[in-house]
Amino acid sequence: KSMKYILGKNHWRTAAQGEETCFLLTNGLGGFSSLAVSGACGRGDHALLMGAKTAPNVRVHMVTNVHETLTVDGKSYTLAAQQYVNRTKNQNGCQYLDTFCFEHLPQWRYRAGGVTVKKTIVMPHFQNMAAVFYEIEKPEAMAAELSVTPLLRMTAKDERLSVFDHIVWDETEENCLVNKDSGLKLYFEHNGNVTKQEASFYDDLYFQEDAACGRDAYGIAFVNHSLGFRAEGEISRFYVIYSMDKIPAAVTDCPECLMRAEIERKAALENAARVSLPAAKALALAADAFIVKRDSTKEMSMIAGYPFFGDWGRDTMIALPGCTLATGRYEEAKSILNSFMAYCHKGLMPNLFPEGGAQPLYNTVDAALLFINAVYLYYKETNDKAFLDKALPVMRDIIEWYKKGTDFNIHMDDDGLIAAGSGLWQVTWMDVRWKDILPTPRHGKPVEINAYWYNALMIMSALDEETGGAAGRLAQKVKKSFCEKFWNEDRQCLKDVLSGAGEASCDVQIRCNQIWALSLPFIMPDEAQARKIIETVKRELYTPWGLRSLAPTDEQFHPFYGGSQYERDMAYHQGTVWAFPLGAYYVAKLRFAENKKAAAAAVLSELEAVTAAMSEGCLGQIAEVYDGLTPDKSKGCFAQGWSVGEILWAYKKAEETIF
DSSP: OOOOEEEEGGGOSSHHHHTSOBOOEEOSSSOEEEOBTTSSOOSTTOEEEEEEEETTTEEEEEEEEEEEEEEETTEEEEOOOOOBSSGGGOOOGGGGEEEEEESSSEEEEEEETTEEEEEEEEOOTTSSEEEEEEEEEOOTTOOEEEEEEEEEEEEETTOOOOTTOOEEEOTTSTTEEEETTTOOEEEEEESSEEEEEEEEEEEEEEOHHHHTTTSOOEEEEEEEEEEEEEOOSSEEEEEEEEESSOOOHHHHHOTHHHHHHHHHHHHHHHHHSSOOSHHHHHHHHHHGGGEEEETTTTEEEEOOEETTOOOBHHHHHHHHIIIIITTTOHHHHHHHHHHHHTTOBTTBOOSBOOOTTOOOBOOOSSHHHHHHHHHHHHHHHHOOHHHHHHHHHHHHHHHHHHHHOBTTTBEEOTTSOEEBOBTTBOOSSOOOOBTTBOSSOOOBEEHHHHHHHHHHHHHHHHHOTTTHHHHHHHHHHHHHHHHHHSEETTTTEEOSEEOSSSSOHHHHOOOGGGGGGTTSSSOOSOHHHHHHHHHHHHHHTEETTEEESSOTTSTTOOOOOOSSHHHHHHHTTTTOEESTHHHHHHHHHHHTOSSHHHHHHHHHHHHHHHHHHHTSSBTTOOOSEEOSSSOOSOBSOSEEHHHHHHHHHHHHHHHHHHO
16 A cells, blocks of 8 residues: 655744645656645746756746635635745645645645635656645535646756746647747636736745755745636646646546556556665656656656756766666666666766757766676566577676776776876766865775776676676686775774875764675675674764764864855765665665664664654655754755665565565
């Protein structure tokens, strides 16, 4: 059975509180619909309809929101709950909001003047479309009308609407608006009445969640009409559908079919998942948000996180096992791997895909090695020999380029270990750079990169008859060097990086990166070392919502993530809690437990804390990061692919062990 999130008035005692939690619907194209549970926009990226002009990264902000006014026997009640820069304009519709429910779709239930209004939003899969359905229940004798005013933007996702933009009615098509500057068109269908009005701007929308992290805290929306619905009888149903494309007749013939189809699609995804616990099935549903089409390859890809990110190589390869293999979505997994193989260059996988005339960006040392791991896990799940044969030449190419050296100073040293990074190029996942400042310098031989390298060599040894022998021999050399050079006897864990600076602070910092040396299919530390590493990670880095990126005892530890871009960058990998390494921690804990079933039961018990994270921030999702000292609020992307994927993979491993 699906997890159902039900929120009540205690969740929107104030306007600010009502904007702390949101929902997310996605369309498989990179587009999404997301609003706060109060019905407001708490972020500039909250939108009723954020479409994808080119899947998945060329996004356009079409409809910001719809504001409703209910009139009962001549008295009007505003149901909208938006905050404004001028706080005296704040709308207080939450006083009429009884409940917000999110299962497969978001649903609000309002009650005002003796009339109940139920509102549901649907985003159909593979369509740049959002539909809003209303059900009005009233006593027979009462007169009730609902007025719906759309707030329009019709610009590129991160482009501010200008008061000089010209959104006008398209004279050649019915129920169609066009932004003459951007060329974007918005089609809509409804079963009410349109009232055109003089064009005006809401030019002071206030976004509190953006204000909290140093982003633009106000926005502009355009209004030029409203829709009127008159309730007849005790129960009346209305709808309005917004779309970037002409709306098919089949949709207008049966609008409610959109709702039915999406509920059935999501229920089928839950049923197909290779996990059984309710929280794990909920994560399988959450994973669907990240699996998208990519126009440039005509294959599938994965969005790293909403609302900010696109489809990135490193993030995809980390998220893929959980989001596709643990959910039984093998065809999507294969298609995603095909997308990245198409752009493999000099042994590197793209960190960023090309859009328009742009070139791919390959500034990642781990994506290609993680690609080999993803192919291996896919093959172990499916026994798809035809795909393995297709992937092996790419895998061989990656190994050869890493051995002889490729871009970004990625190369194998004489000891068999991989070194990477130079100058201002940060090529591990701890890659933030502020102007000329590298808050987390990791040039040299990072611990997780060499764990990935050994794992890749062992995979080739196991799968590739052509080069497997040589790969296996090299793997033994890598293991010998790794075990000699990375073990930190003083701290009973692994060094984070071998920088060549001896016992420099960055080398011996206690970071979460070492956990991947224990969670991969092929690992180098022995059992005694592994248990000590797990103990150190638990003591210094573990929280129920993620692992800290740096131990709190380190003088460079940042307890909070927030503020300006500079402040956020300085904290990003310096103690901030990340959810996705938690999955590897649990996998390692299972692997090295003496009593496997007891360990699996303990892991599943600890994973219960994740359901609290899924009830906070973006309902049903897991965020990118949390504060390092007290992780209790979603920060960064409110829905992150590798957070969901890695926790889901841990669920799969624990369930396989105990059941």
